[in-house]
Amino acid sequence: MTEMTYLQAISDGLREEMRRDESVFCLGEDIGAFGGAFKVTDGFIDEFGADRVLDAPLAENMIIGASIGAAIEGQKPVAEMQFADFISCGFDQLVNVAGKLHYRQGVSVPMVVRLPSGGGFSGGPFHSQNPEAWFMQSPGLKVVAPATADDAKGLLVSAIRDPNPVCYLEHKGLYRHVKGEVPEGEHTVPLGEARVAREGGELSVIAYGSSVPLALQAADQLDEDIEVIDLRTLNPLDTDAILASVEKTGKVLIAHEATRSCGVGAEVASLISERAFESLDAPVRRLTAPDVPIPFSPPLEHAVLPQIDDMKEACRELIAY
Amino acid sequence: MKLDAASPSRSPERAGTDALTREDRALLLRYMLLMRLSEERGLTLYKQGKVPGSFYDGRGQEAICVGAAFTLAPQDRMCILHRDLGAHFVRGVTPDRYLANYMGREGGVTGGKDGNMHFGDRQLGCVGMVSMLPDMAQVAAGMALSFKMRSQPRVAMTFFGEGSTANGQWHEAMNFAGVHRLPVVFVLENNQFAYSTPTDLEFAVDPVQRAKSYGFPGVSVDGNDVEAVFEVARVATDRAREGDGPTLIECHTMRMHGHGAHDDMSYVPDEVLEEWSHRDPIELYARRLAEEHGFGSGEIDEIRESVVAYVDECAERAVASPMPDPAVATDGVFAESWEPLGEGEAPWSRWSAAEAQGESDANGHHAANGHPASNGQQSSLVEHGRAA
Numbered sequence: 001m002t003e004m005t006y007l008q009a010i011s012d013g014l015r016e017e018m019r020r021d022e023s024v025f026c027l028g029e030d031i032g033a034f035g036g037a038f039k040v041t042d043g044f045i046d047e048f049g050a051d052r053v054l055d056a057p058l059a060e061n062m063i064i065g066a067s068i069g070a071a072i073e074g075q076k077p078v079a080e081m082q083f084a085d086f087i088s089c090g091f092d093q094l095v096n097v098a099g100k101l102h103y104r105q106g107v108s109v110p111m112v113v114r115l116p117s118g119g120g121f122s123g124g125p126f127h128s129q130n131p132e133a134w135f136m137q138s139p140g141l142k143v144v145a146p147a148t149a150d151d152a153k154g155l156l157v158s159a160i161r162d163p164n165p166v167c168y169l170e171h172k173g174l175y176r177h178v179k180g181e182v183p184e185g186e187h188t189v190p191l192g193e194a195r196v197a198r199e200g201g202e203l204s205v206i207a208y209g210s211s212v213p214l215a216l217q218a219a220d221q222l223d224e225d226i227e228v229i230d231l232r233t234l235n236p237l238d239t240d241a242i243l244a245s246v247e248k249t250g251k252v253l254i255a256h257e258a259t260r261s262c263g264v265g266a267e268v269a270s271l272i273s274e275r276a277f278e279s280l281d282a283p284v285r286r287l288t289a290p291d292v293p294i295p296f297s298p299p300l301e302h303a304v305l306p307q308i309d310d311m312k313e314a315c316r317e318l319i320a321y
Numbered sequence: 322m323k324l325d326a327a328s329p330s331r332s333p334e335r336a337g338t339d340a341l342t343r344e345d346r347a348l349l350l351r352y353m354l355l356m357r358l359s360e361e362r363g364l365t366l367y368k369q370g371k372v373p374g375s376f377y378d379g380r381g382q383e384a385i386c387v388g389a390a391f392t393l394a395p396q397d398r399m400c401i402l403h404r405d406l407g408a409h410f411v412r413g414v415t416p417d418r419y420l421a422n423y424m425g426r427e428g429g430v431t432g433g434k435d436g437n438m439h440f441g442d443r444q445l446g447c448v449g450m451v452s453m454l455p456d457m458a459q460v461a462a463g464m465a466l467s468f469k470m471r472s473q474p475r476v477a478m479t480f481f482g483e484g485s486t487a488n489g490q491w492h493e494a495m496n497f498a499g500v501h502r503l504p505v506v507f508v509l510e511n512n513q514f515a516y517s518t519p520t521d522l523e524f525a526v527d528p529v530q531r532a533k534s535y536g537f538p539g540v541s542v543d544g545n546d547v548e549a550v551f552e553v554a555r556v557a558t559d560r561a562r563e564g565d566g567p568t569l570i571e572c573h574t575m576r577m578h579g580h581g582a583h584d585d586m587s588y589v590p591d592e593v594l595e596e597w598s599h600r601d602p603i604e605l606y607a608r609r610l611a612e613e614h615g616f617g618s619g620e621i622d623e624i625r626e627s628v629v630a631y632v633d634e635c636a637e638r639a640v641a642s643p644m645p646d647p648a649v650a651t652d653g654v655f656a657e658s659w660e661p662l663g664e665g666e667a668p669w670s671r672w673s674a675a676e677a678q679g680e681s682d683a684n685g686h687h688a689a690n691g692h693p694a695s696n697g698q699q700s701s702l703v704e705h706g707r708a709a
Binding site for chain 2: 025051052056057059061062064065066067068069070071072073074075092093096097100101102103104105106107108109110139140142163164
């Protein structure tokens, strides 16, 4: 085990997989000599060469489209959107071609789209979004969102090995703020399995990505018997893990940084009402961003993104219910 | 509006080619006829109410897909569009599977998961189109990228209409293919209309002229002359295979039917259709076979009759195919494993000759990989034609 940041863990996972499997290659904007906007592929071009660390023109549909074609032929592309927001420019290829090819024609498309997501640094409306619900609305795409360094590596490696298109959401706020022990060498975390990040019996906080450390921090500060479930994969959802926790605690707060309506929280809440209604001791609640673009100015952004005090208050209210 | 594609300056490749044998030429005619007659049968099925949705054909454009696809080797790849049924047939799809696909039957290429021309048989090295155009140009470029990365002498070919050249994804594909000199052949079918929109409302500059700005050749050809299309496609696929990069081939033609069967084409002047009706690619080629290649009228009639009989037989099979089990509607969203595409049929004599001689220089390692139909799907028209 080595201690590394979430960012280093992504890099490590990608590098290990490229060393292990020659068919893995990266493409994206400024990922070569520059090493990527966030330096995930720093030094990769020296180790793997320009053919496997392919600087792409500013053409997101082409980045996704080229990945699809190469994936069909057995390469394993890891495409980088410079910011998750820019997947809107590559959305057509992703949802209409990549997501539907296996269903329509039995053609598997083993590719990963890395999506640096999330706000908290005055990135404004086009560099701060959490677009995961877009992908969940589109059949044929798997969606993962790690919260720890260990999972950042293990989920990326599993995503690369998966025979389907996988949207890999890496939260920018976690890049350098989250550190942890990460297994060296080969390390995988299976897609579709949630993790109990903190055991508890009184309240379940179901979270992913940046909301996981926020929930853990709140639970520690409140010193209450709170369970934190880290979903890790958003599609397919680990329904067993969600239901098991609800049955145990009877109270649920679902937390995510993405906007509220028709988001992951809405889906999880609906699942709970359908499958675990009789276990509930309180209404299911959500802590999310409101349905607004992420504003630029720090006080405005602070007002929109869920904060530690919001998390603590929501937990307190549910425990007291 | 420029509708005079017959202008000689637009048909620089009218000259014949030495690359085709007599049998190849008979096959070109057969494939065009097979497309024409299969589409006519499909239209009848549509009128009989057996086709859900609408019906789309490529009447008048048969020479383009047949001539271009005929150049490909078994391990080459295609993304075929909705006016290019003949390319599916060249690669080995049979008309029963095409007609069944239109009717949403279990025996269709997609088993009812998708309709009309939205199919590609993965076992025959094809990836089917989506409705968003020209998305497949990027997918073809991606396949070509993988060939280049592995130094394989293989080619990806795709089609799009002139309407697609107005879309930003077209630019992205051309630019990327040019930057990386990818082994991809882009076949542009300029059939004068994007649904109802004429070319003068689609672009200010003929798209073939843009090829130069992407760093590769653009060639215009008479899209109603199957050998002319074959010849420019042959040069383009050879260039690609040799590592010299992409080619844009603009085929001038006319869409002789509406966008779909629901479209009465009232926006096209009658005289335009009248003019183009004298340039029917199948009739022109039949005449040329008789006049220049010594085909007797009996021989050409025999080809026609054998195709008629074959389409009849295929249509019967298609109509007999059951509707899919509703239980499969939720199957197959995700793959359990990656599987390679299969090889397409490659009926051009060059490939069988290469195989017979054990050559591996022209089309790479696949020359030694067995017959083009070695994927288990018996060659359809070729076998049928030879048997007839």
